[in-house]
Amino acid sequence: xxxxxxxxxxxxxxxxxxxxxxxxxxxxxxxxxxxxxxxxxxxxxxxxxxxxxxxxxxxxxxxxxxxxxxxxxxxxxxxxxxxxxxxxxxxxxxxxxxxxxxxxxxxxxxxxxxxxxxxxxxxxxxxxxxxxxxxxxxxxxxxxxxxxxxxxxxxxxxxxxxxxxxxxxxxxxxxxxxxxxxxxxxxxxxxxxxxxxxxxxxxxxxxxxxxxxxxxxxxxxxxxxxxxxxxxxxxxxxxxxxxxxxxxxxxxxxxxxxxxxxxxxxxxxxxxxxxxxxxxxxxxxxxxxxxxxxxxxxxxxxxx
Numbered sequence: 001x002x003x004x005x006x007x008x009x010x011x012x013x014x015x016x017x018x019x020x021x022x023x024x025x026x027x028x029x030x031x032x033x034x035x036x037x038x039x040x041x042x043x044x045x046x047x048x049x050x051x052x053x054x055x056x057x058x059x060x061x062x063x064x065x066x067x068x069x070x071x072x073x074x075x076x077x078x079x080x081x082x083x084x085x086x087x088x089x090x091x092x093x094x095x096x097x098x099x100x101x102x103x104x105x106x107x108x109x110x111x112x113x114x115x116x117x118x119x120x121x122x123x124x125x126x127x128x129x130x131x132x133x134x135x136x137x138x139x140x141x142x143x144x145x146x147x148x149x150x151x152x153x154x155x156x157x158x159x160x161x162x163x164x165x166x167x168x169x170x171x172x173x174x175x176x177x178x179x180x181x182x183x184x185x186x187x188x189x190x191x192x193x194x195x196x197x198x199x200x201x202x203x204x205x206x207x208x209x210x211x212x213x214x215x216x217x218x219x220x221x222x223x224x225x226x227x228x229x230x231x232x233x234x235x236x237x238x239x240x241x242x243x244x245x246x247x248x249x250x251x252x253x254x255x256x257x258x259x260x261x262x263x264x265x266x267x268x269x270x271x272x273x274x275x276x277x278x279x280x281x282x283x284x285x286x287x288x289x290x291x292x293x294x295x296x297x298x299x300x301x302x303x304x
Contacts, residue, residue: 192226
């Protein structure tokens with residue numbers, strides 16, 4: 001017994017540190033194993049399966065023939081599909097810009113409002129999440145259609161003489177997307193503005209800076225992480241949403257999300273739909289890197 005204790009006492013500190021480190025790593029691995037299993041089973045494996053199918057061939061009756069081909073990717077560069085992709089990027093960009101233009105002042109007002117009103121204003125942003133987005137989209141259809149509420153009110157007031165075509169166009173699609181994704185822009189902006197150190201603004205005011213100059217030189221650069229996060233959370237889902245363009249755009253608004261959905265469910269061309277999904281995913285990663293690079297270069301405060 002005494003010998004074993006002496007051997008334990010004489011063990012080099014390096015071995016003891018390695019043993020503790022291995023125990024810590026084992027504990028971390030055991031703790032993260034459920035999350036890792038979930039990600040592998042429901043994210044990585046389906047993603048690899050989609051990647052594998054994208055190099056396959058569509059069967060005669062809509063099945064999958066596992067013969068290697070690059071035709072699905074080369075087919076996507078047809079001018080028709082490139083136009084759909086370009087329209088999707090434009091609509092996603094305009095939707096993100098609209099959400100940013102209206103969301104930043106709204107988030108700024110919430111962050112600067114008294115605390116007793118702040119929770120109520122935040123609740124107004126979160127309330128739409130209590131209702132299914134599909135139901136809210138149908139509500140917009142009721143409002144914007146030719147026999148809808150808005151046209152009826154305008155006709156009765158006498159502002160218009162005939163109903164306006166406010167539905168089934170790109171404008172209606174952007175209205176639906178903006179309404180659905182507006183909270184995803186406001187919440188990151190609010191978190192960034194609320195954490196802003198007021199001493200910088202007080203110092204700028206003491207130095208004679210006007211409010212607009214203090215906003216452009218201090219507030220805007222310091223809240224850039226919130227702007228980047230809000231743009232990412234708005235732009236990326238806009239590219240993938242398909243039910244809003246389907247319902248509010250009709251046949252005039254075919255976006256990349258609708259194209260992918262139609263390939264899987266209507267045309268039964270899973271290989272081409274998988275290839276389009278992978279291309280969209282690569283483009284999304286490129287946009288993320290661009291946004292992060294732009295946001296990362298604007299962390300400092302310029303001299304007033």
